[in-house]
Amino acid sequence: xxxxxxxxxxxxxxxxxxxxxxxxxxxxxxxxxxxxxxxxxxxxxxxxxxxxxxxxxxxxxxxxxxxxxxxxxxxxxxxxxxxxxxxxxxxxxxxxxxxxxxxxxxxxxxxxxxxxxxxxxxxxxxxxxxxxxxxxxxxxxxxxxxxxxxxxxxxxxxxxxxxxxxxxxxxxxxxxxxxxxxxx
Amino acid sequence: xxxxxxxxxxxxxxxxxxxxxxxxxxxxxxxxxxxxxxxxxxxxxxxxxxxxxxxxxxxxxxxxxxxxxxxxxxxxxxxxxxxxxxxxxxxxxxxxxxxxxxxxxxxxxxxxxxxxxxxxxxxxxxxxxxxxxxxxxxxxxxxxxxxxxxxxxxxxxxxxxxxxxxxxxxxxxxxxxxxxxxxxxxxxxxxxxxxxxxxxxxxxxxxxxxxxxxxxxxxxxxxxxxxxxxxxxxxxxxxxx
Numbered sequence: 537x538x539x540x541x542x543x544x545x546x547x548x549x550x551x552x553x554x555x556x557x558x559x560x561x562x563x564x565x566x567x568x569x570x571x572x573x574x575x576x577x578x579x580x581x582x583x584x585x586x587x588x589x590x591x592x593x594x595x596x597x598x599x600x601x602x603x604x605x606x607x608x609x610x611x612x613x614x615x616x617x618x619x620x621x622x623x624x625x626x627x628x629x630x631x632x633x634x635x636x637x638x639x640x641x642x643x644x645x646x647x648x649x650x651x652x653x654x655x656x657x658x659x660x661x662x663x664x665x666x667x668x669x670x671x672x673x674x675x676x677x678x679x680x681x682x683x684x685x686x687x688x689x690x691x692x693x694x695x696x697x698x699x700x701x702x703x704x705x706x707x708x709x710x711x712x713x714x715x716x717x718x719x720x
Numbered sequence: 721x722x723x724x725x726x727x728x729x730x731x732x733x734x735x736x737x738x739x740x741x742x743x744x745x746x747x748x749x750x751x752x753x754x755x756x757x758x759x760x761x762x763x764x765x766x767x768x769x770x771x772x773x774x775x776x777x778x779x780x781x782x783x784x785x786x787x788x789x790x791x792x793x794x795x796x797x798x799x800x801x802x803x804x805x806x807x808x809x810x811x812x813x814x815x816x817x818x819x820x821x822x823x824x825x826x827x828x829x830x831x832x833x834x835x836x837x838x839x840x841x842x843x844x845x846x847x848x849x850x851x852x853x854x855x856x857x858x859x860x861x862x863x864x865x866x867x868x869x870x871x872x873x874x875x876x877x878x879x880x881x882x883x884x885x886x887x888x889x890x891x892x893x894x895x896x897x898x899x900x901x902x903x904x905x906x907x908x909x910x911x912x913x914x915x916x917x918x919x920x921x922x923x924x925x926x927x928x929x930x931x932x933x934x935x936x937x938x939x940x941x942x943x944x945x946x947x948x949x950x951x952x953x954x955x956x957x958x959x960x961x
Contacts, residue, residue, distance in 0.1 A: 586748075590759045594760050654741060
């Protein structure tokens with residue numbers, strides 16, 4: 537269960553070498569699930585998400601001392617997680633020498649075969665629709681629909697303007713609706 | 721639209737259950753934190769620079785256990801072949817013993833086994849090697865010119881031919897001048913050869929007197945003077961006529 541602890545307290549404790557490990561444990565307890573689900577919705581497979589979440593928090597540990605408070609702590613971690621996911625999916629594409637569309641088909645197969653998907657048919661169809669979207673549109677939709685993030689927060693994560701994000705989101709929803717209404 | 725009111729504009733999407741459809745293994749998040757900390761600590765160990773400045777090759781500690789095990793295996797195998805023994809302290813004194821023996825032999829003045837070479841050998845060696853290798857081709861390229869008519873073999877052959885020809889000529893001459901052959905080719909021989917032998921015998925038996933010596937040409941070892949015989953026969957033939 538995520539704990540409620542102030543980001544400032546975590547950062548303060550982290551600056552002190554004696555309390556650094558304690559701060560990191562607090563950070564993990566507060567954000568590990570959020571970061572995990574953000575990753576999981578991108579890569580679909582649980583084991584891949586498990587590997588990536590560990591990589592993300594190792595990077596957080598290495599770079600937290602240099603965090604400048606110019607953004608919120610969790611948007612900063614979301615940005616690290618997003619970049620790790622995009623890197624992972626690009627490597628998957630290069631490894632299999634396929635296009636990103638083929639990676640989407642592969643993820644759709646993973647979704648169909650996954651033992652860790654408990655949604656109904658419509659939810660499955662929604663996920664299949666998301667897999668057809670470009671990466672940024674999918675990210676915007678996920679952060680808006682599942683995480684209830686504000687456009688300004690999403691802008692800090694993706695490094696895209698609020699206006700562009702709104703446009704991307706609108707396009708994403710249109711495509712999803714069309715897919716949900718289709719007879720497939 | 722900072723909350724989910726925007727879904728009112730998308731009815732089909734609004735009908736989808738907004739709950740998280742993904743699941744995780746039971747108790748996954750309970751130990752996720754500990755596993756992340758362990759991964760973090762392991763990553764630090766891998767990247768940690770030693771405080772004393774010493775470093776080890778990459779993957780050294782990962783391979784160390786295997787290398788130690790291999791070395792143990794090899795040394796155990798080598799020990800199995802240790803059936804031969806040496807006296808205690810043998811190798812410790814060996815170098816000194818060898819050194820002492822060298823000094824003793826040098827002091828005794830025993831000539832070291834020496835090989836000798838003919839005088840001037842090494843001076844000519846270089847040239848000999850070159851003649852047989854680099855310069856061998858030049859020598860061969862000069863070629864061999866043999867004059868047929870001046871060669872020794874031809875001379876001997878010519879002499880042999882002359883000898884054969886001369887000998888053959890002499891032999892033929894001897895054969896031609898043989899008195900027997902001469903007689904056989906004479907007129908008298910040819911006439912006598914037409915007279916039967918029995919008639920000649922009968923004549924001789926009837927006309928032999930006491931003064932005639934019974935001597936036949938067929939006697940072994942008897943030499944016959946051809947001229948006398950000829951004269952005798954001629955006289956007889958004249959007398960009979």
